[in-house]
Amino acid sequence: MKYLDEYxxxxxxxxxxxxxxAAATRPWVLMEVCGGQTHSIVRYGLDRMIPPTVELVxxxxxxxxxxxxEMIDRAHAIASRPEVIFTSFGDMLRVPGSRGDLLGLKSRxxxxxxxxxxxxxxxxxxxxxxxxxxxxxxxxETTAPANAMAVHQAKRLGLTNFSMLVSHVLVPPAIAxxxxxxxxxxxxxxxxxxxxxxxxxxxxxxxxxxxRVPIVITGFEPIDLLEGILMAxxxxxxxxATVENQYVRAVSPDGNRVARDLVFEVFEVVDRKWRGVGSxxxxxxxxxxxxxxxxxxxxxxxxxxxxxxxxxxxSGLILRGMKKPGDCPAFGRECSPQHPLGAxxxxxxxxxxxxxxxxxxxxxxxxxxx
Amino acid sequence: MCLGIPGEITAVREDDxxxxxxxxxxxxxxxxxxxxxxxxxxxxxxxxxxxxAISRIDREEAERSYRILEQLGQTAExxxxxxxxxxxx
Numbered sequence: 001m002k003y004l005d006e007y008x009x010x011x012x013x014x015x016x017x018x019x020x021x022a023a024a025t026r027p028w029v030l031m032e033v034c035g036g037q038t039h040s041i042v043r044y045g046l047d048r049m050i051p052p053t054v055e056l057v058x059x060x061x062x063x064x065x066x067x068x069x070e071m072i073d074r075a076h077a078i079a080s081r082p083e084v085i086f087t088s089f090g091d092m093l094r095v096p097g098s099r100g101d102l103l104g105l106k107s108r109x110x111x112x113x114x115x116x117x118x119x120x121x122x123x124x125x126x127x128x129x130x131x132x133x134x135x136x137x138x139x140x141e142t143t144a145p146a147n148a149m150a151v152h153q154a155k156r157l158g159l160t161n162f163s164m165l166v167s168h169v170l171v172p173p174a175i176a177x178x179x180x181x182x183x184x185x186x187x188x189x190x191x192x193x194x195x196x197x198x199x200x201x202x203x204x205x206x207x208x209x210x211x212r213v214p215i216v217i218t219g220f221e222p223i224d225l226l227e228g229i230l231m232a233x234x235x236x237x238x239x240x241a242t243v244e245n246q247y248v249r250a251v252s253p254d255g256n257r258v259a260r261d262l263v264f265e266v267f268e269v270v271d272r273k274w275r276g277v278g279s280x281x282x283x284x285x286x287x288x289x290x291x292x293x294x295x296x297x298x299x300x301x302x303x304x305x306x307x308x309x310x311x312x313x314x315s316g317l318i319l320r321g322m323k324k325p326g327d328c329p330a331f332g333r334e335c336s337p338q339h340p341l342g343a344x345x346x347x348x349x350x351x352x353x354x355x356x357x358x359x360x361x362x363x364x365x366x367x368x369x370x
Numbered sequence: 371m372c373l374g375i376p377g378e379i380t381a382v383r384e385d386d387x388x389x390x391x392x393x394x395x396x397x398x399x400x401x402x403x404x405x406x407x408x409x410x411x412x413x414x415x416x417x418x419x420x421x422x423a424i425s426r427i428d429r430e431e432a433e434r435s436y437r438i439l440e441q442l443g444q445t446a447e448x449x450x451x452x453x454x455x456x457x458x459x
Contacts, residue, residue, distance in 0.1 A: 001396035002376065002415065003415060003427060003432065004375075006436060011444075012439050012440065012442060012443035014443075015445065016439075016442065019442070035371060036371065036372050061372070062371060063371050064371055089371075089420070091371065116420065116421060117420045118420065118421075119403060119421055120421070139371060139372075140371070140372055142371075142374070142419055143372070143420060146403075146419065146420045146421060146422045149388075149403065149422065153386070153387075156387070194372040194373075194374040194419060194424065194425075197374070197417060197424050198425075227439065248428065248431040248432070249427050249435065250374070250417050250427060250428075252428070256406055256407075256424055258405070258407075258408060259406040259424060349371055
């Protein structure tokens with residue numbers, strides 16, 4: 001397939017690895033922000049191709065992972081109601097809440113359906129006018145335009161039986177939280193390519209300038225990631241800290257203004273809690289008052305549900321780049337994709353789940369203890 | 371989750387006030403909302419995420435940047451029998 005296969009070319013990858021080795025004269029710590037990037041890096045073993053002086057730590061960019069436990073419990077409470085058809089992207093169905101996952105609920109008779117797009121949920125709402133159809137609206141800025149359009153269409157078409165349980169998060173406040181945390185190790189970022197296809201580069205230029213940190217907006221294929229690593233290492237070696245765009249074929253500096261306009265019409269920025277991390281100010285979206293009748297939290301009055309996480313889980317430290325999966329005593333023992341204890345094991349894009357899937361049970365501890 | 375897959379637009383139509391395209395990926399075609407890429411037309415490649423085209427692939431940028439990478443690969447093949455890599459510029 002055009003624009004995919006050529007970015008997996010082994011000869012080009014080898015040349016990039018050679019360049020990275022030549023460029024890196026000192027140890028550097030880079031974070032890839034996006035869970036899709038983490039998955040590619042572990043799947044293709046890119047972190048083992050590059051010289052050991054360049055360490056990759058894995059970022060918080062997996063929306064399934066960081067969806068807070070109480071939001072999963074709210075989804076359960078709504079999906080348990082007999083009048084509800086609960087719709088969701090497939091990867092949310094296996095995420096355990098306090099009382100099991102949505103798949104388990106489905107097996108006990110709840111009407112839970114996997115959809116590919118939020119527009120599919122709208123179609124279900126139109127075909128079932130006597131039922132309440134709820135879509136689990138999770139994601140980063142990449143997914144916000146799709147979810148915004150679904151709510152906007154529901155309002156326009158008068159589909160009063162459609163609502164959305166919104167748990168949207170934003171990348172830049174998470175990067176700021178990582179950089180501002182005591183003991184931060186991250187010296188440069190591979191930025192989230194598809195988030196920037198929507199949002200453009202401006203927020204990242206502000207971050208790069210105020211924290212003096214290189215940010216390279218990067219794609220998702222092996223060649224993209226290796227080129228992004230080379231660009232970030234080159235900046236670090238030359239003492240630069242700017243935003244560069246590796247993913248030029250998909251990301252324009254201004255992003256997608258049409259998509260952003262509808263996102264801002266439908267959503268407003270609020271504080272959000274991130275699973276494993278805690279509350280981050282101004283780090284997510286909720287529906288604006290004008291779209292209140294399509295807000296599932298209001299419609300089903302589930303806002304008060306609160307929960308506790310497993311104390312054994314270190315996913316908060318992993319999501320901030322301070323630990324790696326192998327550092328956790330529970331990894332691969334009490335905690336596995338079948339029985340995840342926390343954020344980074346619950347989705348295939350979480351760092352722990354990616355390590356588990358590609359057989360890295362005995363990966364050496366990433367952080368040297370002094 | 372932020373998976374975006376490149377595909378080629380093969381047809382465009384109107385559906386419920388939305389601009390909908392038929393988009394061909396490796397092996398399959400599916401309907402995709404094109405409202406966010408108003409300039410994209412049949413023959414263009416778009417990045418598709420959960421049923422929405424979020425970006426039109428800039429062909430010229432893609433070719434220009436890939437040519438640089440390709441040249442890097444060809445040079446590396448020519449020098450693959452050497453022990454030491456060339457210092458980076």
